[in-house]
Amino acid sequence: MGGVVNLNSLVCKIVFLFIAVLILRALLLPHNNLVFMTNNVSPFGFVIQQQKFLEVPQIVWGLNNQKIAFARACLTARMLNRTLLMPSLSASLFYKEIDLLKPISFDKVFKFDKFNELCSGFVQLGRYSDLLNTTKVIELQKGSGRKWTVERDLDQLRDYRNGSFDDYEVIKIVGKNPFLWHDHWSVKDYAQVFECLVLVDEISQEADRVVSMIREVGRNHDNDKGSIQNYVPYVAVHMRVEIDWMIHCKKLEQRLSTNQICSSKNEIMERVGNIKGLNKNPTVVYLAVADKLLQNSSILEGWKEGFLPYEKKKLGVDKIYAKYPYLIQSAIDYEVCLRADVFVGNSFSTFSSLIVLERTQKMIKLGVNGMCESSDVKWPSFAYNIQGEFNGPMRWVTNMSDSSLHAISYGTDHISC
Ligand SMILES: *[C@@H]1O[C@H](CO)[C@@H](O)[C@H](O)[C@H]1NC(C)=O
Ligand SMILES: *[C@@H]1O[C@H](CO)[C@@H](O)[C@H](O)[C@H]1NC(C)=O
Ligand SMILES: *[C@@H]1O[C@H](CO)[C@@H](O)[C@H](O)[C@H]1NC(C)=O
Ligand SMILES: *[C@@H]1O[C@H](CO)[C@@H](O)[C@H](O)[C@H]1NC(C)=O
Numbered sequence: 445m446g447g448v449v450n451l452n453s454l455v456c457k458i459v460f461l462f463i464a465v466l467i468l469r470a471l472l473l474p475h476n477n478l479v480f481m482t483n484n485v486s487p488f489g490f491v492i493q494q495q496k497f498l499e500v501p502q503i504v505w506g507l508n509n510q511k512i513a514f515a516r517a518c519l520t521a522r523m524l525n526r527t528l529l530m531p532s533l534s535a536s537l538f539y540k541e542i543d544l545l546k547p548i549s550f551d552k553v554f555k556f557d558k559f560n561e562l563c564s565g566f567v568q569l570g571r572y573s574d575l576l577n578t579t580k581v582i583e584l585q586k587g588s589g590r591k592w593t594v595e596r597d598l599d600q601l602r603d604y605r606n607g608s609f610d611d612y613e614v615i616k617i618v619g620k621n622p623f624l625w626h627d628h629w630s631v632k633d634y635a636q637v638f639e640c641l642v643l644v645d646e647i648s649q650e651a652d653r654v655v656s657m658i659r660e661v662g663r664n665h666d667n668d669k670g671s672i673q674n675y676v677p678y679v680a681v682h683m684r685v686e687i688d689w690m691i692h693c694k695k696l697e698q699r700l701s702t703n704q705i706c707s708s709k710n711e712i713m714e715r716v717g718n719i720k721g722l723n724k725n726p727t728v729v730y731l732a733v734a735d736k737l738l739q740n741s742s743i744l745e746g747w748k749e750g751f752l753p754y755e756k757k758k759l760g761v762d763k764i765y766a767k768y769p770y771l772i773q774s775a776i777d778y779e780v781c782l783r784a785d786v787f788v789g790n791s792f793s794t795f796s797s798l799i800v801l802e803r804t805q806k807m808i809k810l811g812v813n814g815m816c817e818s819s820d821v822k823w824p825s826f827a828y829n830i831q832g833e834f835n836g837p838m839r840w841v842t843n844m845s846d847s848s849l850h851a852i853s854y855g856t857d858h859i860s861c
C-alpha cells in the first residue's frame with residue numbers, strides 16, 4: 445500500500461513540475477497582455493483593455509445604510525467607468541466612535557463572484573490584488589457643507605470622468621462614508637445593484653434554519669392535525685420599539701410635525717391584529733427586534749387570540765445569532781423578513797424600506813396586478829405606523845419609478861398604496 449501511495453505522489457510531483465514549467469514559460473515569454481487578460485475576461489468573453497478602479501471609504505452604520513452606501517459607491521464607479529475596489533463593510537454598530545467600527549470584508553457577507561456575474565455589464569467589483577501599480581492614485585475629495593450642492597457634486601464626478609484622469613489607475617474618494625454623499629441615481633438603479641447581492645452560503649443557511657424553526661412552530665400549532673400541511677405561512681414584524689429608536693422617532697415627528705412615525709408596542713399589536721384574513725388560523729408572528737437595544741421583553745404579551753408571537757429567544761434561535769457580529773445578525777433577520785408570507789414594518793426605517801423594495805421587486809417579477817388593492821397577492825407588505833383600512837396597517841409597495849432613493853433612505857409616509 446505504502447509503495448503505491450509513494451508512487452502516486454511521485455507521479456503527482458512530476459505532473460506539478462511540468463505544469464509549473466509551462467506556467468513559468470508563459471509568464472516569462474514577452475506577452476505582457478496575459479496579466480490583463482486573465483483579470484478582465486467577463487462571462488461574455490468581453491475583454492476590458494485598461495483596468496481602472498475606484499476606491500471608497502469604509503462603509504458604516506446599520507446593515508441597510510451599508511447596503512445603500514455600497515450601491516451608491518457602485519453607481520459612482522459606473523458613472524466614472526471604473527471597477528469598484530471591493531470596499532470594507534463594518535461588522536459592528538457604533539455611530540460615533542469610528543475606531544470601533546470593526547471592518548469586515550464585503551466577501552465575508554456577500555458572494556463576490558456571484559455579484560460580478562449578476563451585475564455583469566452594469567457595475568463591477570475588483571480586488572486590491574488586481575492593482576498593477578499602487579502609486580498611480582489620485583484622490584478625489586468629496587465636498588461638504590451647505591454650499592456643496594447636488595449639482596456641484598455631479599459636476600465634480602463629470603470632471604473626474606474626463607479622459608485626462610485615465611493615467612490614474614485608481615481614483616480614491618476621501619471624506620465621508622458613501623451613505624452621506626449626494627445621490628444622483630434612481631430607485632431602479634439601486635434595485636439593480638441590490639439584486640446582485642447574494643448572501644454567502646454560511647449566512648443564508650442560518651436564515652434557512654431560523655425560517656424552518658418558525659414554520660415548525662406553526663406546524664405544531666396547526667389545529668387541523670389530519671391534514672398534512674407542508675407549507676405553514678408566517679408573518680414577520682420589524683418592531684421598532686427600543687429606546688434609541690423611540691428617542692430618534694419622537695424628534696423626527698417633531699421636526700416633520702406628524703404623529704405617524706413612532707408606533708407604540710400596543711399600536712403595532714392592534715394594527716397587525718387587524719390585518720384581514722390573518723386570524724383565521726393560528727398565525728406565527730416573528731418579531732424582528734434588536735434584542736441588545738430592547739429593554740422590555742413584554743413584546744410577547746398582549747397579542748390577539750390566534751397570534752403566536754415569537755422572538756429569537758422564545759424560538760430558541762438566539763444561539764444562532766449570538767455566534768455573529770451585529771452586521772451578520774442583521775443580515776439573517778433581513779432574510780427572515782424578506783421570505784415571510786406577510787411583512788409589517790415601519791416606513792421610516794431603512795431596514796423595513798429595503799425589505800419592502802425587494803418584496804415589491806418579487807411581486808413585479810411574478811407579474812402581480814393591483815399590488816395595493818387585491819387582498820390575496822403574494823408577498824404583501826404593510827406599514828404599521830400608518831393606519832390603513834379596518835384599523836389595520838397601511839398596505840405598502842415601493843414606487844419603483846421614483847427618481848431618487850431619498851424616500852427609502854430617510855423614510856416617508858407616502859407609501860404608494
Ligand atoms: C468605458 O471604458 C471602456 C474601456 O476603456 C471603453 O471601451 C468604453 O467605451 C467606456 N465607456 C464609457 C461609457 O465611457
Ligand atoms: C508606477 O507608476 C509610477 C508613476 O507613474 C512610475 O514611476 C513607476 O515606474 C510605475 N511602476 C511600475 C512597476 O510600473
Ligand atoms: C477634459 O479636461 C481637459 C483639461 O482640463 C479639457 O481641455 C477638456 O475639454 C476636457 N474634456 C471633456 C470632454 O470635458
Ligand atoms: C415593559 O412594558 C410594560 C408594558 O408596556 C410596562 O408595564 C413595564 O413597566 C415595562 N418594563 C420595563 C422594565 O420597562
Ligand SMILES: *[C@@H]1O[C@H](CO)[C@@H](O)[C@H](O)[C@H]1NC(C)=O
Nearest residue numbers: 843844845846847858860861
Ligand atoms: C411614483 O414616483 C413618480 C416619480 O417621482 C411619481 O410621478 C408618481 O406619482 C409616484 N407614484 C405614486 C403612486 O406615488
